[in-house]
Amino acid sequence: MQVPAQVEYEKAASVEHALALLARYGPEARVLAGGHSLIPMMKLRLAQPETLIDINGLTELAYVRVSDGELLIGALTRHAELLAAAVAGEHFAILHDAEKAIADPVVRNWGTIGGSLCQADPSEDLSAAFAALKATMVICHPGGTRTVPAREFHTAPFETVVAPGELLTEIRIPVRPGGGSAYEKVGRRVGDWPVGATGVALWLDGDTVADAGIGLTAVGARNFAAAEAEEFLHGASASEDNFARAGQIAAEHCRPVSDQRGPAAYKRHLAAELTVRALRRALRRARGEDT
Amino acid sequence: MQITVTVNDAAFTREVEPRLLLIHFLRDDLGLTGSHWGCDTSNCGACVVWLDETPVKSCTVLAAMADGHRVRTVEGLAADGRLDPVQQGFAQCHGLQCGFCTPGMMLTARWLLDHNPDPTAEEIREALSGQVCRCTGYENIVRAVQWTSKHDAAGREPGPAAGREPGPAEETR
Numbered sequence: 008m009q010v011p012a013q014v015e016y017e018k019a020a021s022v023e024h025a026l027a028l029l030a031r032y033g034p035e036a037r038v039l040a041g042g043h044s045l046i047p048m049m050k051l052r053l054a055q056p057e058t059l060i061d062i063n064g065l066t067e068l069a070y071v072r073v074s075d076g077e078l079l080i081g082a083l084t085r086h087a088e089l090l091a092a093a094v095a096g097e098h099f100a101i102l103h104d105a106e107k108a109i110a111d112p113v114v115r116n117w118g119t120i121g122g123s124l125c126q127a128d129p130s131e132d133l134s135a136a137f138a139a140l141k142a143t144m145v146i147c148h149p150g151g152t153r154t155v156p157a158r159e160f161h162t163a164p165f166e167t168v169v170a171p172g173e174l175l176t177e178i179r180i181p182v183r184p185g186g187g188s189a190y191e192k193v194g195r196r197v198g199d200w201p202v203g204a205t206g207v208a209l210w211l212d213g214d215t216v217a218d219a220g221i222g223l224t225a226v227g228a229r230n231f232a233a234a235e236a237e238e239f240l241h242g243a244s245a246s247e248d249n250f251a252r253a254g255q256i257a258a259e260h261c262r263p264v265s266d267q268r269g270p271a272a273y274k275r276h277l278a279a280e281l282t283v284r285a286l287r288r289a290l291r292r293a294r295g296e297d298t
Numbered sequence: 299m300q301i302t303v304t305v306n307d308a309a310f311t312r313e314v315e316p317r318l319l320l321i322h323f324l325r326d327d328l329g330l331t332g333s334h335w336g337c338d339t340s341n342c343g344a345c346v347v348w349l350d351e352t353p354v355k356s357c358t359v360l361a362a363m364a365d366g367h368r369v370r371t372v373e374g375l376a377a378d379g380r381l382d383p384v385q386q387g388f389a390q391c392h393g394l395q396c397g398f399c400t401p402g403m404m405l406t407a408r409w410l411l412d413h414n415p416d417p418t419a420e421e422i423r424e425a426l427s428g429q430v431c432r433c434t435g436y437e438n439i440v441r442a443v444q445w446t447s448k449h450d451a452a453g454r455e456p457g458p459a460a461g462r463e464p465g466p467a468e469e470t471r
Binding site: 014018049061081114197 | 299316317318320322338339340341343346349352353354355358359360362363365401406422426427428429
């Protein structure tokens with residue numbers, strides 16, 4: 008039988024209240040959103056917070072909408088809500104691709120976007136998607152808010168720039184015309200973490216790649232991104248040959264480790280192959296040939 | 299801490315530890331043992347109940363998180379002495395053997411049919427993909443949900459409990 012250790016519990020009634028509670032209880036307090044990462048970690052004693060600050064009542068942080076040229080995703084948005092949000096899929100198909108492959112439908116009903124990001128598992132799917140999309144994270148603190156690029160959000164496995172006393176509240180993604188995006192994942196079975204996965208966002212100028220974002224997860228890519236492969240594609244023609252080379256570059260620069268999900272060499276192979284598949288699909292979408 | 303949770307339309311107020319999981323609150327504090335406690339790791343789905351309007355894995359939700367909310371368990375599926383059509387479907391189509399996964403399967407199936415009254419087999423499998431059955435190989439569970447889809451409207455009309463009708467598995471023999 009797995010149960011969490013004894014813990015204090017507070018329900019936050021607003022963002023301000025949550026910040027006040029976090030200040031009052033100090034660095035051993037943890038924010039409880041969906042709890043689908045934190046509660047299993049607590050059962051295993053991998054996390055043993057003194058206090059849980061339950062933010063599930065902060066419905067003002069659950070939204071997906073476009074405002075001033077950006078897609079805004081509230082941190083308390085459930086995975087199922089992001090998957091159901093037509094506006095998210097319309098602008099960034101990568102988000103729906105990724106969400107369909109995250110955990111299972113019942114877990115998606117309760118797990119949250121902000122919780123997944125703050126858990127900062129090195130195999131987390133949306134971290135790669137948001138890296139590809141060059142999203143911005145909005146973090147609230149008692150003095151106001153600050154923004155951090157997605158690629159600077161993670162500092163180490165299971166660690167982020169969100170400091171004690173702070174709360175991730177929103178993810179912002181700039182909406183730009185002429186693009187397509189896709190997410191390709193290989194897992195051992197339904198609902199599992201990826202063996203490897205790649206997210207791509209591609210913007211075209213005719214047949215030339217005007218800009219490319221490539222995110223990788225579970226393969227030890229720095230900042231969940233393949234910056235060298237992006238640089239190679241920038242200004243290059245959107246061709247099969249160039250996509251294959253970009254996949255090779257992405258694979259060369261990641262550092263997968265062998266574990267129960269597979270050997271490092273296989274994960275490196277996946278990094279290359281899934282990058283190519285995601286680039287192809289993003290290209291088809293950018294050209295309106297795929298949905 | 300004191301919590302009040304409305305379970306199957308009845309409000310229950312109890313003193314609980316904040317660390318108490320919802321599945322143990324339902325089974326041990328309220329005696330509602332229809333919800334099963336399986337893998338403890340949010341993989342198997344035996345513990346699925348509705349929290350407000352959505353199925354959740356209750357081994358990964360604190361009872362405290364349900365404070366002020368509504369929970370629906372398998373004990374709340376039948377109404378007015380009549381089985382819910384989804385329960386009839388599982389009976390008709392042999393959608394269970396040992397029955398351990400069945401309460402969670404039925405609660406997710408009920409949610410699916412409420413939102414998608416005529417799902418394809420693929421949609422049924424996707425909806426139930428976070429729930430594990432070690433007996434049936436899933437075929438009869440899918441048939442049970444399809445049976446329910448066909449009989450949902452009729453099953454809701456008042457009348458005596460449904461008699462034993464041949465399920466699709468038997469009809470094909």
